[in-house]
Every structure is written in structure tokens, then in C-alpha cells.
Amino acid sequence: MNQDRIKTKAQAFRDKKIVCGVGVGLRSVHYDHVLSRRPAVPWFEVISENYMGLRGDQGGRPLEILEEARRNYPIVLHGVSLNIGSADPLDKNYLNALKRLADRIDSPHVTDHLCWTGVRGQNLHDLLPLPYTAEGLNLISSRAAQIQDILGRPFALENPSTYLAFRHSQMPEWEFLAEAARQAGCGILLDINNVYVSAKNHGFDPVEYLRNIPADRVIQMHLAGYSHCGNLLIDTHDHPVSDPVWELYGEAVRLFGDVPTLIEWDDKIPPFGVLEKEAARAEKIRRKILGKRDCAALV
Amino acid sequence: MASEIAPPWSKLQESLQKILTDSGGVNNALSNPSVQFLPHFLAETSAVSARERLGVYCDAYFLRILESLGSDFPTLKEFLGDKNFRHLIADYLKDHPSRFKNISLIGERLPKFVSRHPLNRKFGFLADLSRLEWEVLSCLYRDRLSPLNLESLRQIPEKSWPKARFILDPSVRFIELDWDVDRLWNERMLARAKKRSLKIKKSERSLLIVRDHQWVQVRALGLEESTALKRLRGGASLGNLCDFLENSRKFQVKPGAIQVWIRDWISSGVLKRLVFP
Numbered sequence: 001m002n003q004d005r006i007k008t009k010a011q012a013f014r015d016k017k018i019v020c021g022v023g024v025g026l027r028s029v030h031y032d033h034v035l036s037r038r039p040a041v042p043w044f045e046v047i048s049e050n051y052m053g054l055r056g057d058q059g060g061r062p063l064e065i066l067e068e069a070r071r072n073y074p075i076v077l078h079g080v081s082l083n084i085g086s087a088d089p090l091d092k093n094y095l096n097a098l099k100r101l102a103d104r105i106d107s108p109h110v111t112d113h114l115c116w117t118g119v120r121g122q123n124l125h126d127l128l129p130l131p132y133t134a135e136g137l138n139l140i141s142s143r144a145a146q147i148q149d150i151l152g153r154p155f156a157l158e159n160p161s162t163y164l165a166f167r168h169s170q171m172p173e174w175e176f177l178a179e180a181a182r183q184a185g186c187g188i189l190l191d192i193n194n195v196y197v198s199a200k201n202h203g204f205d206p207v208e209y210l211r212n213i214p215a216d217r218v219i220q221m222h223l224a225g226y227s228h229c230g231n232l233l234i235d236t237h238d239h240p241v242s243d244p245v246w247e248l249y250g251e252a253v254r255l256f257g258d259v260p261t262l263i264e265w266d267d268k269i270p271p272f273g274v275l276e277k278e279a280a281r282a283e284k285i286r287r288k289i290l291g292k293r294d295c296a297a298l299v
Numbered sequence: 300m301a302s303e304i305a306p307p308w309s310k311l312q313e314s315l316q317k318i319l320t321d322s323g324g325v326n327n328a329l330s331n332p333s334v335q336f337l338p339h340f341l342a343e344t345s346a347v348s349a350r351e352r353l354g355v356y357c358d359a360y361f362l363r364i365l366e367s368l369g370s371d372f373p374t375l376k377e378f379l380g381d382k383n384f385r386h387l388i389a390d391y392l393k394d395h396p397s398r399f400k401n402i403s404l405i406g407e408r409l410p411k412f413v414s415r416h417p418l419n420r421k422f423g424f425l426a427d428l429s430r431l432e433w434e435v436l437s438c439l440y441r442d443r444l445s446p447l448n449l450e451s452l453r454q455i456p457e458k459s460w461p462k463a464r465f466i467l468d469p470s471v472r473f474i475e476l477d478w479d480v481d482r483l484w485n486e487r488m489l490a491r492a493k494k495r496s497l498k499i500k501k502s503e504r505s506l507l508i509v510r511d512h513q514w515v516q517v518r519a520l521g522l523e524e525s526t527a528l529k530r531l532r533g534g535a536s537l538g539n540l541c542d543f544l545e546n547s548r549k550f551q552v553k554p555g556a557i558q559v560w561i562r563d564w565i566s567s568g569v570l571k572r573l574v575f576p
Contacts, residue, residue, distance in 0.1 A: 049401040060440035060470070061510065081400040087309035094400050119312040123397045124319060124360050125367075125405075128312075131340075135308060164352035165342040168305040203344060231346040232355060 018108035019043040019074045019220075019260045022279040022286070024272075026075070027265070031065050033272045038072055041279065045262045048079035048110070052097045070105045076220070076262075077102055078189075082112035084143050084157070085130045087119050095150045102151055109154040109219060111189040114140065114177055131166035132176035137183070140176075144184035156187035156219050161194040161226075161235035165202050172204065174212040187219035190256070192249045193241065193264075197226050197233040206248055210255055218256045223249060223282060224264040238267035241278055249282065253289045261286070305340065318353055319360050320396060322389050325353045364392060364405060371406045372432045374487045375425065379418065387418055406433055424478035424499045431480055434472050434508050435515045441470040443510045444571040452565075452573070459575060461538025465531045465564075466572035470510035473520075473529065481506055481517050509569050516567060523550045524560055528569070 023043035026034060033039070051066045053059040059066075069075060079098065083091065102110050115127040130136050140157070148155040159177055171179075181188050190213060199206035225239030241249075241263075249261075263278045306314070314334040321328035329335055329350070341349035365388050369376045376384045391412050397405045410433050413419050414426035444466075455463070479502040486497060505525035507518045520528070523544065530540050537557075544552045564570040 050403070052401070054399070054401045054404065058441050058469075060438075060442055062440070064443070087312050091400070116312060118397075119309065119316055121398050122316060122320075123399060124316065125363055125397060125402050126319075126356060126359055128315065128319075128356065131305065131311070133305070139308070163355040164349065166305075167340050167342050201347075202342070229355065230351070232352075234355065 019076060020258065021260065022282045023076070023260060023262045024275045024279055025262060025264050025266065026066075026069060027269050028062075028065075029269050030272045030275075031069075034073075035065070035068055039272060039276060041073065041276070043074040043076065043260065044069060045076045045078050045264075048077040048098055048101060048112075049081050052094075052101050054097060066105060075105050075107060077105070077107040077110045078158075079110070079112040080125070080127070081117055081123060082147070083117045083123070084112065084147070085114065085116035085128075085136065085140060087116075088121065090143055090146065092150075095147065099151050102153060107153065109156055109187065110151050111156040111158055111187075111220065113160050114157045114173075114180070115160045127160045129160065129162040129164055129166070132169040132171050132173055134170060137171075137176060137180055140180045141183035144180060144186045148184065148186050154187050154219060156189040157181060158189035158191050158222065159194050159198070161191070161197040161201075161233075163201055163232055163234070172209075172212075173198065174209045178212060178214050178217065181217045182214065186217075188213060188217045189220045189222060190218050190252065190259075191222035191224070191264075192252055193222065193224040193226060193245050194235055196242075196245050196248055197235050200233045207251055210248070210252055213256075215256045218259050221249070221252060221256070221259050221261040222264050223261060223278070224266075236267060237264050240274075241281075246281070246285065250285050250289065253286055258286070258290055306336065311337070311340070319356045320392070321357070322361070322393055325350050325357050328357075361389065361392070364388070364397065364402070367402045368406050368409065371403060371436050372409065372429055374432055374484050375413075375429050377487070378422075378428070378483065379425075383418060387413070387416060390416065403436070406436070409433065423501070424480050427476040427478040428480040428483060430474060431476065431484055431506065431508075431517065434474050435484070435517065438470050438472055438508050438510055438515050441472075441510065443470050443568070444468055446568065447565050447571055447573070449565065455573070461536060461541070462575055463537045464534060464574045464576075465537070465570050466574065467528070467532050468509055468568055468571045470508075470515075471528075471532070471569055472508040473525065474506050474508065476504055476506060477501060479504060479519075481519055484517055507569065509567065511568050518567075523552050523556070526550065527557070527560060528564070 021042040023045055024041050026044040026046050046066060051059060051063050053063060113127045115130060117126060117128060118124045144155060144157060157177060157180065159173065177188060195206045195209050199209060223241045223245065224237045225241055226233045227236040227239060261282050263275050265275055314337050317334050318325060318328040318337065338349040341352065343349040365385060368388055379387065391409055394412060395408050399405060410426055410430040413429045419425040479500050483497055483499055505520045507520050509516050527540055530543065541557060544550050
């Protein structure tokens, strides 16, 4: 990857602050509330696949809702089926559909996970772990660069929560993610809850993880809740953000500065006011560390 | 561990996929010699073994899809109960693992699968019910036109009406069923005990499914109305339709019925445009 190109792309992330502050995931149970009440949320994130018109190019009600929401809010696309780490080739049809949607709603950037979701054409609808090897690094970085070119806008890789690791990994996840982003010239969506969950599941220091992520690559952060399952933590996205994760988020804000943050809640979704409270708590942490900031969410 | 003894990327993933999608669980999957190498490459701690870690993903695979299909086929799930629905979906996934990017598409082949499943032999109408629920879901993903402007209709000269061709909303779907499962679907908000007491009967019917401003409407159509709508969708003019119904011995359409239908079709969002040659 050309060094000038990498620097140019890194600068582009810093300059293009189209979303800022603390956003919330837009889920179907809140559609009516968001469209009719217009809550004071600076931006939303949606799951790309739900709106991509993958049923023969018709988007139907979900896409209508999305477009109506987009009239009042910036919206960022976050996918779960990119399958960037799969032994299968990248799905060009999927990428083209993703680009069409991103253009349609003017998503400032697009994100998906550092993982694989299936091979031989199957989709397990889960974020499956990768070995962190030199081979994997070449695969991920070249694909991330390709994806970003196809999408025509910044692309960011999210660190997954993982429950197994590979003995033949050659580097820790933070090193792999940082280097993949550097080589690809892409961004990082840093999920603070996933850092914490993976740290507990594999026995590493979550703060060390954060300290090894290049600040100029982090274009968004996620916050979510987890559940306990025996001796493991599971990234269930069905609980409030836990106190240790709030603490880790504070560290992340100190390290990475004014990065848009999203409250993710995907299961057992509470009333919208609960998400707003979580967002308010995140904003309080940001203000305490960064000082008061005007949130000019540019459309 | 030296990287040169690591399995090829594709072999690692194919083997892991095989383990995680085994409906018998991790231990059953690992009884297959072709994947027994895999745990040796997995890190484990004293607190959590490699098998337990695999088990997390294995459970998640099935539970995530079970939950998604439960949301897409809620009436079917409610009728069968958790245990039978789980059993049905486990069998379904064995035959039809997902190949879709969108999890909401996984149920595409479920109605056909249900038609051959022992549970359908037991209850008789499950295939029809699952077909109905799939069509409802599909309807939601179809685009919808804006409502017909009633004021503009009033300005159309009476003599022009026989040539009028109606455009149905793109979300309109017709399905033919053998059982009156639409009763169960329309009563889906009832308590479970009351739903169980609904006796679903064998009753051939034509159903109209169409998006409205909130969700989806499902309505049984009489033979005449069903025929009328399908002819209109096929391009027949209003005049052609009236002639057809008048001259057909099969149908007995009461005077004024067509006007009532048109009014209902417009108010329910079925009819969306009028075109004149």
C-alpha cells in the first residue's frame, strides 16, 4: 500500500466529521417513536442487510422507514454479512447492493466486522473468529482496501467479541487490526464492549488493547451490554453497558478523543428512553474528558 | 505453534463450519474424524475448554436462527409451541442451511419443507399457515405506491370509466390455500388458549395480502371478487371486467357489487392508479 495514499486516507477520516456525539442504533421497535417524536439523537446506525433490498431490489417498508428517518438524521450503515475473512471470495453483488444503499442514504462511512460468517456459500449469521496470522493479515488488508474503493467512502473494521482463539495466531488481535487498517488505509470501529468481553474470555488486558490501536484510525466507537455464560462473557447486546465497560470507554475517550460513539442494543430492546439515558451517560463521560463540544452533525 | 503446521485457511473454516452447524452439538460433530484435528488448534484456558468455546458458537448458530424464524413465523411458532417449533427448525436447518446475506430470507423454503414434515401430517394445515406467514413477510418488503387521489376520480367523465385500467399496488399478493388459516393469523393477538380452541377447517380459499400504512392486511376473497381483481391485474379494463362477469354463468355478481368493490379496493390500498388509453 502506497504510504502517501495511507496518509491521505487517514487525514480524510479526521476531516470528514459528518456524524459526531453519541448516536443510537435504530431498531424496528422504535420506528414509530423516532419518526413521530424525533428524539434529540445526533445520528443513528442501522444494520445494512435489513435495508439493502436483497429480495430482488425491493426495499419495501424497511427502506421507506429508513429514508424517512434519513430526512431528519444522519445514518451510518453497519453490516454483519460482509464475510471479509472468509476463504470464499468477496461477494461483489452484495458489495454493489451495499454501495447503492450507502449512496442512497449518504452514509458517511460503512462498517463491518473483522471476522468470517461462512464458507462454501453458507452463512452462519454469526461473527466467527479468525486466526491472526500473516496470511490472514494479507487477506484482510487487501480486501478492506478493495471494499473501500468499491464503496467510494470510508470503510471501518470492527473488532469482534470472540469466544475462541487459535493457537497458531502470530500476533494479538490489536496488532492484527491496527496493521490491517494501516495497510488497507481503512478505519477502525472500536467496540469497547467487545474489547472488554474478549479480554475477559482470553485473559488479556483491555487497556493494553486500546493503547495499541492507532488513534488516527478510530472513526467510531460502539458501546453495548454483555451477559455471563458460565466462565465466559457473551456479547449479547441485551443489557445496559456495564460499569467496567464505562470505565474502559473513559480510557478510550482519553486516548482517541472526540470520536462518534454508538449505543448498541439489539435484543430485549427496552423503551427508547433507556437508550437515550445510556447515550446521555456516554456524552457525560465525553464532556468530562473533552470539555463541552458542539455537535454539528453535518448532513 | 509453528505456522507451517496450521491447516489451510479454507480447511480451517470448513471444519469449523461443520462443527458449528452440527445439530447434534459439538461432541457429536467431533466424532467425525475429518474435524477431529481442529480442537488442537484452539487455545483454551483452565476455566474454559476448547469444546466449551466451540459450544458457545454452536448454540448461538441455532438459537439465533431459531429466534429469527420465530419472529418471521410467529403464528406457526405460537401454534406449535416452543418444543415442536424447535424440532421443526432443527430439521429445516439440516436440509436448508442459510445461504443468504439477510437472515430474514432464511425462511424462504420453510413452507415447502413444512408441507413434507411429520408435524404437517399431524395437524394438516401447517404448510398453509407457513405459506401465509411467508407471503405476509414478503409483502412487507415490496414497495407501495401512494394512495389514489379520490378527488381526481370524481372528475372522470362517466363515459370514460369502461376503458379504465386499474393498477394494483405492487405489494398485492394473492394466494390460494386449502385451509382457513387466515382466521388463525387474523386472531394472532389472542391469548394462546383461545387460538388453540380455534378449529381450523379445510376450506379452499383465495386470500388477498396487501401492505397498509402500518403493516399488512390479509383478507379472504369470494370467488367473484378474487376473479375480478386478478383480471384487472392482468390488464382488463373495467368494461371488459363487467362484461365478463355479466356473461359468465359461473359468477353471480349482485348489481352495484363492482362499485362497492372498487370503493373498498381504493380505501384498503389495493387499487392505486387508473390509466386510460
